[in-house]
Amino acid sequence: MKVIEIDNLVKKFGDHTAVNGLSLTIEQGEVFGLLGPNGAGKSTTINLVCGLLHATSGDVKLFGKPADAEKSKLGFVPQNIALYDNFTAYENVKFFGELYGLRGKELESGIDEALEFTGLSDVRRKKAKTFSGGMLRRLNIAAALVHNPQLIIMDEPTVGIDPQSRNHILKSVQRLNEKGVTVVYTTHYMEEVETLCNRIAIIDQGKVIASGTKKELTALIDDKKSLHFTVDNAFELSKEELGQIEGVINVEIGDNEVQVESLKEVDNLHAIMEYVSHKQVKVRDIGFRDVTLETVFLTLTGRKLRD
Amino acid sequence: MFQIIKKIIRNQIRNPKWFLFLLIFPIFLMVLIGSILSGAFSDKSNLTMVDVALLNQSEGISAEVLDALSSASVSIEEDYGIRINYTDTLEDGKREARVNKKVFVHMNKDKMQVYGNESEPLNTARVVALFRSVACSIQTVKEAYKIDGENALQLIGTDNANYEVAVEMIPSENALSSYDYYGVAELTLMVLYLMLIPLGDLFTDKRTKVKDRIMLTGLSRGKYYAASLIAYSLIGLVVFIPAFIFSITYLDVNWGAYPPLMYLYIVLFAIFNAALGMLIAKLLKSRGKVDVLLSVLIIPIFSFLGGSYTPFPYDMEGTFAKVLLVSPLRWANIGIFRSIYADDNGVLFFSAAAFALLTLLCLLVIIVKDKREELKA
Numbered sequence: 102m103k104v105i106e107i108d109n110l111v112k113k114f115g116d117h118t119a120v121n122g123l124s125l126t127i128e129q130g131e132v133f134g135l136l137g138p139n140g141a142g143k144s145t146t147i148n149l150v151c152g153l154l155h156a157t158s159g160d161v162k163l164f165g166k167p168a169d170a171e172k173s174k175l176g177f178v179p180q181n182i183a184l185y186d187n188f189t190a191y192e193n194v195k196f197f198g199e200l201y202g203l204r205g206k207e208l209e210s211g212i213d214e215a216l217e218f219t220g221l222s223d224v225r226r227k228k229a230k231t232f233s234g235g236m237l238r239r240l241n242i243a244a245a246l247v248h249n250p251q252l253i254i255m256d257e258p259t260v261g262i263d264p265q266s267r268n269h270i271l272k273s274v275q276r277l278n279e280k281g282v283t284v285v286y287t288t289h290y291m292e293e294v295e296t297l298c299n300r301i302a303i304i305d306q307g308k309v310i311a312s313g314t315k316k317e318l319t320a321l322i323d324d325k326k327s328l329h330f331t332v333d334n335a336f337e338l339s340k341e342e343l344g345q346i347e348g349v350i351n352v353e354i355g356d357n358e359v360q361v362e363s364l365k366e367v368d369n370l371h372a373i374m375e376y377v378s379h380k381q382v383k384v385r386d387i388g389f390r391d392v393t394l395e396t397v398f399l400t401l402t403g404r405k406l407r408d
Numbered sequence: 409m410f411q412i413i414k415k416i417i418r419n420q421i422r423n424p425k426w427f428l429f430l431l432i433f434p435i436f437l438m439v440l441i442g443s444i445l446s447g448a449f450s451d452k453s454n455l456t457m458v459d460v461a462l463l464n465q466s467e468g469i470s471a472e473v474l475d476a477l478s479s480a481s482v483s484i485e486e487d488y489g490i491r492i493n494y495t496d497t498l499e500d501g502k503r504e505a506r507v508n509k510k511v512f513v514h515m516n517k518d519k520m521q522v523y524g525n526e527s528e529p530l531n532t533a534r535v536v537a538l539f540r541s542v543a544c545s546i547q548t549v550k551e552a553y554k555i556d557g558e559n560a561l562q563l564i565g566t567d568n569a570n571y572e573v574a575v576e577m578i579p580s581e582n583a584l585s586s587y588d589y590y591g592v593a594e595l596t597l598m599v600l601y602l603m604l605i606p607l608g609d610l611f612t613d614k615r616t617k618v619k620d621r622i623m624l625t626g627l628s629r630g631k632y633y634a635a636s637l638i639a640y641s642l643i644g645l646v647v648f649i650p651a652f653i654f655s656i657t658y659l660d661v662n663w664g665a666y667p668p669l670m671y672l673y674i675v676l677f678a679i680f681n682a683a684l685g686m687l688i689a690k691l692l693k694s695r696g697k698v699d700v701l702l703s704v705l706i707i708p709i710f711s712f713l714g715g716s717y718t719p720f721p722y723d724m725e726g727t728f729a730k731v732l733l734v735s736p737l738r739w740a741n742i743g744i745f746r747s748i749y750a751d752d753n754g755v756l757f758f759s760a761a762a763f764a765l766l767t768l769l770c771l772l773v774i775i776v777k778d779k780r781e782e783l784k785a
Contacts, residue, residue, distance in 0.1 A: 172624060172625075179617055181616055183616050183618045183621040184616070185419060187422035188415075188418070188422070197621070200627055244621070
């Protein structure tokens with residue numbers, strides 16, 4: 102069953118086109134990732150799907166019906182912490198549960214499940230303003246789960262939180278999906294999409310530039326290879342100099358990690374090692390890895406996800 | 409809708425900054441301004457008792473003046489506020505004037521010398537005026553006897569000599585005291601500040617996008633704003649009760665024959681202000697602009713024109729009177745004062761109807777504007 106059908110969606114803000122003829126179909130039970138850099142049009146697309154924005158043209162259907170008719174089946178986790186900080190976790194979730202029309206035992210069990218699911222049961226009587234950033238993000242999710250929606254849309258739910266809360270949220274998404282809930286997950290963190298999503302749409306400048314499973318997407322650039330090596334003193338290396346080696350298309354240098362993307366047909370391993378050796382950099386570990394979605398995005402757009 | 413009402417009230421209880429301000433500040437203002445400006449409304453003489461230190465070494469006309477004062481039918485102390493104490497020496501008398509700020513009168517043979525403390529010139533003038541008037545009267549009568557003794561005797565011997573200016577004391581109970589005025593004016597002023605609560609709440613809902621989330625639950629915009637207005641109306645109903653009761657019980661403010669009805673009128677004015685606050689929050693996008701608009705324009709102008717600090721007569725006419733009507737505070741204050749003191753409920757009923765209609769109009773504009781924004785979004 103098609104949970105979301107987006108057909109040639111266009112959204113203009115004055116002269117700026119935020120969403121430019123975007124089409125997508127999301128099936129029931131999927132965890133669908135919308136991946137793209139900031140300003141790509143992910144949030145605008147989400148807001149159009151939820152009915153918070155009106156499309157300039159195009160059509161959105163939820164569960165085969167006009168989006169407005171099926172709002173109650175939708176749970177939305179906004180990018181902002183859309184909660185009352187003077188309210189306790191329980192009161193915040195209850196407020197939204199009541200607005201969705203839940204009453205009595207149904208409401209109480211909805212609240213319990215949502216707080217349990219997000220790991221906030223122990224702090225249900227504490228006010229939101231006492232919560233850490235990660236706990237607030239989890240409460241933001243709990244408020245969207247209270248009415249047991251069939252579709253959850255999460256707009257960058259892990260922005261600015263600690264790794265522990267991030268892992269909790271990612272696991273929660275997986276558990277939701279196991280319960281049969283369809284999840285639409287937008288992010289610019291490539292690793293999250295790779296971990297969670299069955300299918301992915303890469304969005305840039307308001308358009309879907311590629312979509313499919315991770316395998317399908319990486320297959321789009323199967324002419325690339327990715328060399329990773331761990332070194333002691335990466336600062337001795339220059340991105341520009343590595344980039345001048347034949348076949349190299351992208352270089353990332355971290356504190357101790359170096360990643361060099363190259364064309365598969367060019368055998369440049371020797372040249373790369375020679376350069377590293379020339380710089381008197383000690384290599385601890387080396388190997389080829391799978392091409393990431395980051396590389397896919399870079400190849401398709403010429404830009405990085407976090408540019 | 410009930411959830412929105414409950415949410416707003418709970419939010420005010422949890423974060424009671426404005427609620428406490430509206431609860432306590434009217435009482436503070438009533439007492440402060442009412443007492444500071446009590447002189448402008450006082451129904452009692454504010455002249456204080458003047459103490460006179462008198463050194464009696466009188467002879468001739470001076471002695472006659474003292475005799476006249478002591479045998480006068482009126483009480484110098486009660487009717488003129490002048491209390492005479494005798495002193496023994498010139499030095500004692502001067503010290504009383506210098507240290508105790510008394511007026512020192514030295515009746516020296518047929519001359520009268522007055523020493524006044526320079527910080528109390530009015531007291532000195534009052535004493536001089538009393539003694540001089542008595543001396544003048546005595547001398548005038550003497551001169552009259554010299555010119556025509558028979559006529560003078562006839563004149564002084566009749567009732568004409570005791571001619572007094574007729575004085576009728578009017579009861580002060582109906583006079584407007586400063587507390588009567590500022591009890592009303594400061595409460596209505598604080599009602600104006602009620603608009604700050606919806607302003608803060610609606611901007612927070614907008615900034616955190618909680619409102620978007622609420623809309624996703626299927627609640628209509630009309631219900632969201634109507635519920636908000638009901639919640640702020642309930643806050644307005646409750647928050648001014650302590651100040652109102654305080655004004656009656658402690659300041660004895662005159663709220664007319666039916667104080668509860670007058671309070672309901674104030675609540676209606678509060679509802680209008682809440683709606684005005686919601687409208688401002690809807691029309692202006694920037695919180696900064698709103699704060700400037702309120703602190704520089706709306707509240708100072710409305711409160712000045714409304715007579716919150718400077719009382720303007722409620723029966724004024726002319727161009728300035730029309731300018732004053734720009735402020736809804738003026739409507740409220742005129743309505744209340746005319747009802748209490750002129751037995752005229754016309755302005756009260758008219759302004760009550762105007763507040764009710766304007767409240768509905770504000771709500772309508774808010775909903776239409778919000779709907780337009782939704783369609784534009």
